Amino acid sequence: MSVMTPPNVKNSGDYIEDVLATVKAKNPAESEFHQAVQEVLDSLRLVLQKHPEYRSARILERITEPERVLMFRVPWFDDRGEVQVNRGFRIEMNSAIGPYKGGLRFHPSVNLGILKFLAFEQVFKNSLTTLPMGGGKGGSDFDPKGKSDNEVMRFCQSFMTELQRHIGPDTDVPAGDIGVGGREIGFLFGQYKRLRNEFTGVLTGKGLNWGGSLIRPEATGYGCVYFANEMLKTRKETFDGKLCLVSGSGNVSQYTVEKLLDFGAKPITWSDSDGVIFDPDGIDREKLAWVMELKNVRRGRIREYTDKYKKAVFMPTDVKLDHNPIWNIKADCAFPSATQNEIKAKDAANLLKNGCKLVAEGANMPCTLEATKMFLDAKTLYGPAKAANAGGVATSGLEMAQNSARLSWTREEVDDRLHKIMIAIHKTCFETAEKYGTPGNLVNGANIGGFMKVANAMLDQGLV
Numbered sequence: 001m002s003v004m005t006p007p008n009v010k011n012s013g014d015y016i017e018d019v020l021a022t023v024k025a026k027n028p029a030e031s032e033f034h035q036a037v038q039e040v041l042d043s044l045r046l047v048l049q050k051h052p053e054y055r056s057a058r059i060l061e062r063i064t065e066p067e068r069v070l071m072f073r074v075p076w077f078d079d080r081g082e083v084q085v086n087r088g089f090r091i092e093m094n095s096a097i098g099p100y101k102g103g104l105r106f107h108p109s110v111n112l113g114i115l116k117f118l119a120f121e122q123v124f125k126n127s128l129t130t131l132p133m134g135g136g137k138g139g140s141d142f143d144p145k146g147k148s149d150n151e152v153m154r155f156c157q158s159f160m161t162e163l164q165r166h167i168g169p170d171t172d173v174p175a176g177d178i179g180v181g182g183r184e185i186g187f188l189f190g191q192y193k194r195l196r197n198e199f200t201g202v203l204t205g206k207g208l209n210w211g212g213s214l215i216r217p218e219a220t221g222y223g224c225v226y227f228a229n230e231m232l233k234t235r236k237e238t239f240d241g242k243l244c245l246v247s248g249s250g251n252v253s254q255y256t257v258e259k260l261l262d263f264g265a266k267p268i269t270w271s272d273s274d275g276v277i278f279d280p281d282g283i284d285r286e287k288l289a290w291v292m293e294l295k296n297v298r299r300g301r302i303r304e305y306t307d308k309y310k311k312a313v314f315m316p317t318d319v320k321l322d323h324n325p326i327w328n329i330k331a332d333c334a335f336p337s338a339t340q341n342e343i344k345a346k347d348a349a350n351l352l353k354n355g356c357k358l359v360a361e362g363a364n365m366p367c368t369l370e371a372t373k374m375f376l377d378a379k380t381l382y383g384p385a386k387a388a389n390a391g392g393v394a395t396s397g398l399e400m401a402q403n404s405a406r407l408s409w410t411r412e413e414v415d416d417r418l419h420k421i422m423i424a425i426h427k428t429c430f431e432t433a434e435k436y437g438t439p440g441n442l443v444n445g446a447n448i449g450g451f452m453k454v455a456n457a458m459l460d461q462g463l464v
Contacts, residue, residue: 012055015048016041016044016045019061020037020038020041023037023064026065027112027116030111030112030116031113032113032116033113033117033120035365035368035369036121037120039365039372039443039447040120040124040451044060044448044451046444046448047436047451053459057458057463059459062458063123063451066092066093066094067092067093067094067095068091069089069091069092069116070088070090070138070163070166071089071112073086073088074086074140074142074155074158074162075158076151076154076155076157076158077154078147078154079151084155086140086141086155086159087141088138088159088162089110089112089115089138089139089140090136090137090138090166090172090174091112091116091118091136091137091138092134092136093119093120093122093123093134093136093137094134094135094454096457096458096461097133097134097453098126098131098132098133098134099133099134099168099169099171099173100136100171100172100173101126101133101135101136101173101396101397101400102119102126102136102137102174102175102177103174103177104137104140104177104180105118105137105138105139105140105177105179106139106143106178106179106180107141107179110140110141111141115139116137117340117364118177119136119137121135121365121385121386122136122137123135123454124447124451124454125385125386125389125393127449128390128428128429128449129390129393129394129421129425130394130421130424131398133173133397133400137177138163139179139180140155140159142179143179144179144180144184145179149183153187156184157187157190157191160188160195161195163188167192167202168200168202169200169201169202173201173202173203173400174204175203175205175392175396181205181296182207182217188203189203189206199211201399201402201403201404204216204396205217206399211399211402211403212399213395213409213414214409214411214414214415215415216392216396216399218258219255219391219418220252220362220389221251221252221258221337221362222256222259222391222418223388223390223395224256224259224337224360224389224391225239225256225259225260225262225335225360226259226391226418226419226423227360227383227390227426228333228360228381229263230423230426230427231360231381231383231426234430234440235381238263238264240264241264241265241266242265242331243265243266243268243331243333244260244266244268244332244334244335245267245268245269245333245335245356246260246269246270246362247271247326247335247342247363247366248272248337248339248362248363249271249272249291249295249302250295250337252337252363252392253270253337253362254288254295256362257283257288258285258288265333266282267282268282268283268329269326269329270283271302271326271338272301272302274301275302275303275314275315275316275317276315276325276326277302277305277306277312277314278312278313278315278329279311279312279313280311280312280313281309281311287305287309290308302314303316322346323346324342324344327343327347327348327351328347328350329354330354330355331354331356332355332357332358333356333357333360334351334358334360335360335362336359336361336363336366336367337362337366338363339363339366340365340366341365341366341368342363342367343359343366343367343368344370344371345368345370345371345374348370348371348374348375352375356380357380358382358383359375359380360381360382360383360388361383361385362385362389363385364385364389365385366385372384376441376443379440384442384443384446386446387425387429387446390425394421395414398414398418425446426442428445428446428449429442429445429446429449430445431445432444432446432452433445433448
């Protein structure tokens with residue numbers, strides 16, 4: 001295919017600045033999206049000099065523009081019989097290598113900017129998994145916290161009544177994210193099945209007895225530790241005895257802690273929006289099981305941990321602090337697994353000062369650009385989210401494969417495939433970073449490795 005080269009093509013640095021300025025102008029006040037785009041484009045400076053065809057085909061302009069943005073009203077009745085109204089979203093970002101794939105997030109902070117950032121990240125993350133999946137993301141500003149099961153069901157049914165016309169097993173396959181667990185996926189799937197009169201693999205994270213996959217709940221946490229283990233191998237080290245900071249206390253954090261214990265590490269922290277738990281004795285399997293019951297069954301708050309385990313210390317959230325106390329505890333490794341931008345420059349400085357040698361991102365974009373730069377400059381082993389936390393969506397892809405084949409694989413089989421995918425993702429990132437002259441910089445490796453596959457598919461498919 002020949003694409004006419006636009007006149008007045010600038011050097012790659014100026015071109016990237018122009019694209020970034022356009023993205024900011026078109027998407028005002030969407031700071032998370034701007035941040036995600038900037039991080040990827042900064043890595044692509046190395047690529048554009050070698051591949052002028054991406055510039056002439058305007059790949060950057062096209063890849064930063066969603067293929068489709070859906071926004072809709074979600075009316076529902078609460079338990080008092082009063083009408084509530086929320087806003088629903090789905091960003092279908094890029095389908096060059098497969099159907100849109102990415103989670104749904106139910107949280108008061110959800111807005112277009114956050115979902116665009118997540119959908120943009122998802123494109124490259126899904127590309128890295130080696131599976132044929134495009135990128136998308138969605139959700140609502142609905143807060144499931146404090147709602148009854150019936151209220152959550154009525155909301156999910158209203159949400160899916162609109163969303164169902166835009167998704168399907170070969171079009172767009174949503175999954176869970178913050179605020180969307182097994183309960184919500186069940187209600188969403190039931191409504192889809194009722195409206196479409198078909199049982200298909202349209203959502204992932206389903207219950208095991210109706211199309212779900214073993215290891216799916218564990219996958220993001222397990223995968224993050226598998227990836228971190230590959231990083232340690234490059235320096236001939238292991239997890240044995242290493243002190244590990246894990247933020248959050250939800251699904252990703254719980255299974256990160258579990259897999260760290262499998263590898264002989266010593267996790268010592270939890271957190272939620274109320275504050276931070278530091279357990280100097282370390283978190284063992286009994287304590288992990290207690291936290292799982294607290295969070296997954298009782299839906300309680302992490303501060304209750306100190307009532308049960310007296311040696312642990314609780315540090316309540318203090319908005320006046322200029323740093324997060326969890327990142328000021330002496331440790332060898334950090335696994336930010338709560339939310340975006342939880343590690344700022346001051347937190348990165350604290351981690352480095354305390355001798356942290358490895359950071360693996362379990363959450364999406366948990367480090368600010370300044371923090372990321374500090375880790376890379378310090379030659380810290382740094383696993384960016386789109387690589388390190390790709391295990392969740394990789395296992396969603398394995399769930400899709402099982403649904404398509406009407407099969408169910410064993411726990412060992414899924415875990416083995418997940419482990420091999422995480423090893424392959426690390427290999428791609430590591431080798432791509434070396435190929436483009438920045439050895440050890442897995443941010444560049446992940447961004448370039450993920451981008452190339454999508455960009456080449458877009459070139460093959462013409463101007464669409």
